[in-house]
Amino acid sequence: MAEGTVPSPLRSSVALATPSSAYLRLEGDDVFEVVDRLVTTDLYLQEAQLRQSLILDDEGLIVADVIVGRDEDAYLLVIDGPSRQRSAELVAAHLEGTGTKATLLHESHDVCALHGPYAWELLGEWLGPDVIGLPYLSLFRASGALVLRTGRTGEYGYDILMPRDRCEALRADLERRGGTFDLGVASEEEVHLAALENGFFNVAREGQRVRDPLQLQLKWRLSKEKEYRGSGAVRARWEPGPSRRVVWLRSDAGLEIGDAIELEGVAIGEVVAAAYSTIRGYHLGIAAIDRSLSCAGIHGYQRVRAGERAPVVTLAPPVLNNLSLHVSPQRHSYRDRASFVFPSP
Amino acid sequence: MSVTRSEVEKQIERREALLDKVREILVEALHVQLAKEDIDPDVSLFGTGLGLDSVDAVELLVGLETHLGVKLPDQSLARMYMRTVNTLVEMVIDHGKPITTDAGASHG
Numbered sequence: 001m002a003e004g005t006v007p008s009p010l011r012s013s014v015a016l017a018t019p020s021s022a023y024l025r026l027e028g029d030d031v032f033e034v035v036d037r038l039v040t041t042d043l044y045l046q047e048a049q050l051r052q053s054l055i056l057d058d059e060g061l062i063v064a065d066v067i068v069g070r071d072e073d074a075y076l077l078v079i080d081g082p083s084r085q086r087s088a089e090l091v092a093a094h095l096e097g098t099g100t101k102a103t104l105l106h107e108s109h110d111v112c113a114l115h116g117p118y119a120w121e122l123l124g125e126w127l128g129p130d131v132i133g134l135p136y137l138s139l140f141r142a143s144g145a146l147v148l149r150t151g152r153t154g155e156y157g158y159d160i161l162m163p164r165d166r167c168e169a170l171r172a173d174l175e176r177r178g179g180t181f182d183l184g185v186a187s188e189e190e191v192h193l194a195a196l197e198n199g200f201f202n203v204a205r206e207g208q209r210v211r212d213p214l215q216l217q218l219k220w221r222l223s224k225e226k227e228y229r230g231s232g233a234v235r236a237r238w239e240p241g242p243s244r245r246v247v248w249l250r251s252d253a254g255l256e257i258g259d260a261i262e263l264e265g266v267a268i269g270e271v272v273a274a275a276y277s278t279i280r281g282y283h284l285g286i287a288a289i290d291r292s293l294s295c296a297g298i299h300g301y302q303r304v305r306a307g308e309r310a311p312v313v314t315l316a317p318p319v320l321n322n323l324s325l326h327v328s329p330q331r332h333s334y335r336d337r338a339s340f341v342f343p344s345p
Numbered sequence: 346m347s348v349t350r351s352e353v354e355k356q357i358e359r360r361e362a363l364l365d366k367v368r369e370i371l372v373e374a375l376h377v378q379l380a381k382e383d384i385d386p387d388v389s390l391f392g393t394g395l396g397l398d399s400v401d402a403v404e405l406l407v408g409l410e411t412h413l414g415v416k417l418p419d420q421s422l423a424r425m426y427m428r429t430v431n432t433l434v435e436m437v438i439d440h441g442k443p444i445t446t447d448a449g450a451s452h453g
Binding site: 052136137151199217218219220246248263264292293295296297298299300301316317318321325326343 | 347348349350352353356357360361379383385386387388389392393394395421424425428429431432434435438
């Protein structure tokens with residue numbers, strides 16, 4: 001970390017954020033078949049399990065970043081990319097003529113998120129100790145709230161949906177308990193930066209410039225075994241492979257979305273996401289680069305903006321050693337944090 | 346400093362050779378149910394992505410030591426490196442035995 005930089009609560013304690021995701025619950029006799037055709041991943045989920053997936057268009061390009069979860073006989077969708085209204089319309093169009101109905105949980109609930117290496121501890125004191133053991137990518141109900149352990153930052157991370165009639169009391173209780181944990185507030189920009197530092201796909205940033213899941217290194221979210229919207233187009237591109245692929249990069253001279261990336265004066269790609277990483281002390285970005293040259297650990301590329309050139313180095317994310325990797329709910333506590341020596345980020 | 350395309354291609358060839366070996370360990374020793382070429386370099390190893398678990402982590406470390414000579418001076422480093430396929434390659438570069446590729450250069 002740069003000397004004198006104060007780590008944000010998201011990286012050092014706990015930060016409260018306000019997600020803009022759409023949260024939907026889908027139920028009906030044919031819900032499995034309906035959701036299975038909507039999302040790109042295999043849908044065989046255990047009770048309370050969540051999985052990262054995508055919704056594509058007919059061209060096999062990304063429309064939305066999705067977390068799909070099984071909640072008894074229903075399925076939950078957490079949708080990022082389109083607005084909440086557009087997400088609801090997208091799902092409603094898919095449900096036409098089926099026996100499945102959608103409930104908009106973001107309308108019936110107040111939604112917040114807790115991110116940070118000690119988020120589990122504050123959550124446990126707030127909603128009860130059972131939530132502490134919640135595995136990554138699973139859901140749980142506690143004190144009337146629905147808790148989804150999503151994690152989009154490399155730290156412990158939870159989305160919490162509180163029923164409207166209880167949210168005032170729950171928020172007041174969170175605020176009261178949060179003081180002990182130096183609870184801060186994380187803006188959407190901070191959450192996006194953390195996602196960039198940790199290599200999480202962000203549909204609101206790089207997903208605006210690159211929509212091909214193969215270019216975005218998201219093959220792992222694409223089932224080869226089933227049909228979904230856009231699956232034919234994806235399969236047609238799979239074998240030849242994408243012309244470009246994303247790679248993370250750093251620069252000491254600044255990066256901006258749209259900057260060209262060159263090798264020996266020849267354009268080989270462009271920057272599709274960029275921010276200044278305060279914890280690393282350099283400009284961090286993602287570039288979509290000609291596939292044969294898209295590789296981490298490469299010295300020799302330059303970013304070009306209005307004729308000005310500066311060297312960049314390609315990287316393998318995550319670019320930091322997250323505190324959450326080392327903080328254990330069985331052994332640590334925010335109150336005793338001074339007693340432990342953790343590796344530097 | 347000016348770097349030529351041919352020098353960059355040599356850097357990439359060395360890196361790709363290591364990526365290929367790490368993918369081979371994932372498919373052959375850990376039985377990841379993907380073709381080697383379908384494992385993207387920045388895919389997460391645990392939780393999401395390849396969905397490995399703590400038992401796989403031990404197998405992976407054994408495989409990296411056996412096949413690529415990785416010896417970590419401090420086991421706490423394992424958590425930092427065991428994030429993605431690409432960070433495993435960094436682990437091999439930083440703590441593995443030097444290997445020679447067709448490009449004629451070594452790392453280590």
